[in-house]
Amino acid sequence: MTPNPRIPGRRFLHSPGPTPLPDAVLQAMGVQPMDLADPRVDDCITACEEGLQRLMATTGDVFLYASNGHGVWEAVVENVADVGASVLVPGTGVFSEGWAVQTEALGRRVVRTPVHEGGPLDAAAVEQVLRDDRDHLIQAVFAVHIDTSTSVTSDLAAVRRAIDAAGHPALLVADVVASLGAAPFAMDALGVDVALGASQKGLMCPPGAGFVAVNQRAFARAEANPAPRFYWDWVHRRHNASYRKYCGTPPLNLLFGMRAALDLIFTEGLDAVHARHALLASAVHAAVEGWREGGAVDFYARDPATRSVSVTTVTLAEQVDALALRTLARERFQVAMAGGLGPLQDRAFRIGHLGDCNAAMILGALGGIEAALISMGVPVGAGGVQRAVRALARATA
C-alpha cells in the first residue's frame, strides 16, 4: 500500500514509544536555545532533576544524558559492574535479552534466567541463582519492569525479596523505560538501587533524553568501580556546572520539553495519571477480549493481572499478515501501531496506550484497528470496541 503524502485529520500514534507529544511540550521546545551561562538553563535542569526524583519517588541522584534507552543501559553497565564481572539478567523478553547482549558486548559476564512465554520474570529463579553464587561474583540484577515486547509487567518487589532472601549484596537495577509515568513505581520504597528511563514513552517527550536515578549504595559502587569510562561516568557528572553534568552541551530544548511534561504530570496528579493509564488499559483489554472470540487474535500476556497498563501485545493467527494489517491500520485508518518483536516478529501487533492519551483517543484507535481487522477478513467476534465503550462507561459512571 503506497503511503498517501497527505495525512487527513490527526494520525493516532499508538506505538509504545515514541508517544504523542502534548501541545504544551511542543510549545516549550519551540524556543531558541540559550547560552549556557543563562540562569534559566540551570533552573530548567534543576526542575527536570527534581521532577524525575519526585516521579520515581527517590532521593537519589538523577543523571540525565543526551541518549536513548540503550545509552542509559550502557551508563548502568559501565558504572555498576567492573569489566569481567557478572550481572544477572532475569528473562522477560526482547528487552531483557537486548540489555544482556549489550552488557556482554561491554565485557561483562551475564547470567540469565529463562523467559517464560507470556509470563513475567521468575523471581524464584533469581533467588536460586543468587543463592548458588556463594562467592558473590554477581554485582547487579538488571530487571525490566514492563517488557515492551511482551507487554507483561514484572513484580519488582518480588525481585527485591529474592535478593534479600538469598542474602546477596547485588545491586537491584530497574528498567522503567516503559512503565514510568504509567504504572506506579516508588524507587526507594521498593529498595531499587538504580532506576533508568527514557523520554519518549510515559514522559510524553521526543526520543533523545535518557536518565538514571542512583542511590548512595549504587553511587559508592560507581566510585569504587575501576572500569574505564568517561561520558557515562556518574562520579564525573556529579557536579554543579551544567556543562560538566552533561559531559558537554545539555540537550536544552528536550529539557525544556521535559520540564513541561513533568508539570503536566504533577498538575494532573500522579495518582490520577496512574488511574487513567489503568482505565485506558482496561478498555484496550476489553476490546481484545471481544476480538479473541473470533479465534484469530489473542493476548500474549497469559495472566490478566500481569497485562501492562502501557502496551498490549496481541498475537495473530498464522494466516493473518501482520505487516499488511499494520500498514492498513496506519495508511487507511490513521492508527499507527508497533509490530511484534523477537519471536513475535510477523506474529503480533502491539497497541501503545501510554502517555498523553484519553478515552476518546483510545476508542478511536481501537475503532481503527477493528476496522483494519475486519477489512482484512480477520474474524473479530461480536464487538471489541463495544466492550471497550462499556468498560469506559462503567468505570466513569
Ligand SMILES: Cc1ncc(COP(=O)(O)O)c(C=O)c1O
Ligand atoms: C523496556 C525498554 N527498555 C529499553 C528500551 C530501549 O530504549 P531505546 O529504544 O530508547 O534505546 C526500550 C525501547 O522500547 C524499552 O521498551
